[in-house]
Amino acid sequence: MSTMMEPALQERFEQLKNQWKVQSKYLSNTAQMAMLWSYQQIIGMGAPVLPLILAELLHETDHWFWALEAIAGENPVPAEAAGDVAASADAWLEWGRSKGLLRDNV
Amino acid sequence: MSEEFPRLGRHRARQTSPPDVGYNCIAWSAGDTTRWWQPGLYWPVKTSRDDWSVRALEQAFRALGYEECRDESPEEGYEKVALCGFGFYYTHAARQLPNGRWTSKLGKAEDIEHESPDDVAGGLYGEVVQFMRRRIAEIR
16 A cells, blocks of 8 residues: 655645535535545545544534544544534544644644 | 526525534424434434435434425425435435425525425435425424
């Protein structure tokens, strides 16, 4: 498996993220959003993309939870916050900080 | 938007809210603007997180007191919803307003008021596949 260097990873993530934002804007079914090719490509980038997703989540709340859970293999969102997008984002951002994957000054 | 909603231009429609990523059309049709309704996240009946079917959506509205009905025509004493599907997925729910028009939350974007459920069909949301109704008295 090849290792993607950070600038290339960031550039690729930006391209895919922008594509996904456009494609998913009017979708209400999260599964449909997650099955979009651009989102699947982001998941396929694996653990190295986690800091980029978390930085994006800090910048703008969106439905990154599926990708985060798929890559990280865990879900820090408490059961009572399920479906609460702002609370879910907060839980993932806190998780990112605890893992050293998120710098708040990004 | 014409590519996603090719029929929306036929009738008068107006935006009624700013974009909001915090709730979706299912939540909006159920009267909830605090959560994103999705099997595996928040859903009014127990279901698999992998069930993204129209049937899962129908079961959700049945749990809210809705029953299947024939069409979109207003009925005295009833509130209606229209369910859309595209292939394997449920895609959308719209809710009838007391004035007989319809309201839709468009994914992560805005709410709109429109003439008919069919206005948001024919593109991204596929087609209207089911109408459901419940007595207004049951929700007051």
